[in-house]
Amino acid sequence: MIKSISGIRGEIGGPAGNGLTPLDIVKFTSAYATWVRRNNPSAKRIVVGRDARLSGEMVRQVVCGTLMGMGFDVTDIGLASTPTTELAVTWLKADGGLILTASHNPRHWNALKLLNSQGEFLSAADGNQVLAIADAEDFDYATVDNLGSYTKDDSMNARHIESVLALDLVDADAIRKAGFSVAIDCVNSVGGIILPQLLERLGVSSVKGLYCEPTGDFQHNPEPLEKNLGDIMGLMKQGGCDVAFVVDPDVDRLAFIDENGCMYGEEYTLVTVADYVLKHTPGNTVSNLSSTRALRDVTRAYGQQYNAAAVGEVNVTTKMKETGAVIGGEGNGGVIYPALHYGRDALVGIALFLSHLAHEGKKVSQLRRTYPQYYIAKNRIDLKPGTDVDSILRKVKDIYRNEEINDIDGVKIDFPDKWVHLRKSNTEPIIRVYSEASTMEAANAIGQDVMNVITSMI
DSSP, X not given: OEEETTEEEEESSSSBTTBOOHHHHHHHHHHHHHHHHHHOTTOXXXXXXXXXXXXXXXHHHHHHHHHHHTTOEEEEEEEOOHHHHHHHHHHTTOSOEEEXXXXXXXXXXXXXXXXXXXXXXXXXXXXXXXXXXHHHTOOOOOOGGGOOOEEEOOOHHHHHHHHHHTSTTOOHXXXXXXXXXXEEEOTTSTHHHHHHHHHHHHTOSEEEEESOSOOSOOSSOSSOOGGGOHHHHHHHHTSOOSEEEXXXXXXXXXXXXXXXXXXXXXXXXXXXXXXXXXXXXXXEEEEETTSOTHHHHHHHHTTOXXXXXXXXXXXXXXXXHHHTEEEEEETTTEEEOTTTOSSBOHHHHHHHHHHHHHHHTOOHHHHHTTXXXXXXXXXXXXXXXTOOHHHHHHHHXXXXXXXXXXXXXXXXXXXXXXXXXXXXXXXXXXXXXEEEXXXXXXXXXXXXXXXXXXXXXX
């Protein structure tokens, strides 16, 4: 089990406390409901949505029953993406929301993702309050006369699609005239329900679906990385499609594959969508410290300001609000477009990308070559339990004090033509080492240089 501010994630089964068992689901759902009511004593309604993973129905029943036992009225929106559930909280004027998804984790995992009344992930302070309530088991259940009600609402997917189509920068007419043929890999989850509907409404001429049946029995590792996407890449190499879209099980991450079956690069999902948005809407951008420098370059080319946030969606959205950003997100394929809502949303990313592609009149591979080329290397340093990581990072800051340093989340060292970002894990004794440069060799080299400095200290 992994407890964090954004939710509770664990493997299904085993003894209570070691994984996400029914007892653990009850405890953390009760703690979340208690937190909601303490912040708003008149709170009454909570939205529940889930991805299609195998344990989803079991988790849904336990969560909904527990919320009713806490005196909350539950609106169950069924199989729905994370961004759909976020939007549903605001549309239904609910007091919070629970998304039952372990995101890109394998099929035997599930999780409770926690939303506030704005349909956004909890802040660090709020998330820690929920964890403290759970640890103390400090919650009271409703009496028989005050139990909550249960309502099913299957209209939110359609409403999400309509809201995307209504965005000013989504040009369905241009997409229809372009006559795009699209392939999709929805990894046997909720993307298989909502993406075909979205693409039809956008005017895409044909759609080839791969793993679109929402069985929850994922046919490959669900994280949308190149090593996991051989099937959809092979489909694209057969020809006949202009682009492929790949999503994770809860449809908040988005990856592209070009017409030749080559990965577009998940870091460039946000970069490309931001280019289109900035072309029509002057404003600032935000991504996290571990995301590609290409977003900064594209933003500055439009005379606008780029800002970096700590890793984590809630940190990115907070920085976006502070700086008035018109587009932002994370380098894992997460697009946050505040014109609709402050949450990573693959539907928004697809609609804006296809609009951009239609306006540019280029093939996907040609469009990709118009952006600055960077490569990110991802490494880690394994430590002994109890190692003082903070002390190590302070020493690294001092060694590289003549470079540009950002320490809002670990230590990021910005060199003129490359960067290295060091972050300690919250769940295991390691330091994550991300580095970026104009070639993979250079990215690996600068990352290794800094890793050598750290290992010499240890």
